[in-house]
Amino acid sequence: MENSCGNSRIVGCSFSVHPMSDQFVSYIKTSLQEVDTSKVWMHTDDVTTTVRGRMEHVFDVTKAILLHIAKTEVHVAFQGTFSIGCPGDSSGDVYMDETTERMNEAETRDIQQYIAAKFSLYPMGGGNYMDTIYSQIEAMKEKGVTVSPAHYSTRLEGDTHDIFSGLEDVFRETENSGSSHTVMTVTVSANSPTHKEKKS
Incomplete structure (x- = not known):
């Protein structure tokens, strides 16, 4: 099998969402129906959903899918x-x-949703990226995101919009720093009982 990258900078994200409910199928299907995916290529199989396209549209769609499930107040993992x-x-x-x-920005911008997340970044194609990563983490803090170290990752806590904006920025700037192949893994928890305990 021969892979060809072409001249474009396609961004892809393979993801899974897991509503903690017996009605998980309904939550997922409803979310997918509410999200505008017209600007991305999307395919769902029995393991993950994959979206591909311009960077801003991939982050827009994945954030919107998470938010439309989380707004129901069900505990959901992404x-x-x-x-x-x-x-x-x-x-x-x-x-x-x-x-x-x-x-999806107009439909989701007013959905205020606290999340906890962990992300790991893997620049695989060279580049001077460490200073870039550190500077983008500092920028997340300025947006009000709580940042703390974790084993094999960085932990983020705050509003979904701020965190996804920060993740997109660090992903884009790492590529801009010279990495020809960049991978980022993200794990998110919304509406966790632990979050409610912290707020009470």
Whole structure:
């Protein structure tokens, strides 16, 4: 099997969402129906959903899917792997021609949702990225995100919009620093009973 990267910078994310409810299928299907996926390529199988396209649209869609489930107040977990660069394929290049307008921003911007998250970043193609990562983590703190070290990852706590904005920034700037292939893993928990205990 031969992989071809083409000339575009397609971003992909393979993710799973897990509503902690017997009605998990309904929560997932309803969320997917509410989210505008017209600017990304998307495929769901029995393990994950994969979205591919421009960076801003991949982050817009994944955040929106999480928010539309979390707004029901069900405890939900999200786990995703974001990737850009070789090795990869080029069958989705058509989505790179889309405009930068985020199709779900207007519908989700007023959904205020606290989350806890952990992320790990893997620049695999060189580049001077450590200073970039540290500077973007400092930028997250300035947005009000609580940042703390964790084993094999960095822990984030705060509003979903602030955290996803910070994750997108650190992912983009790591690529811009010279990494030809960048991978980021993200695990999110929303509406956890632990969160309610902290707020009480």
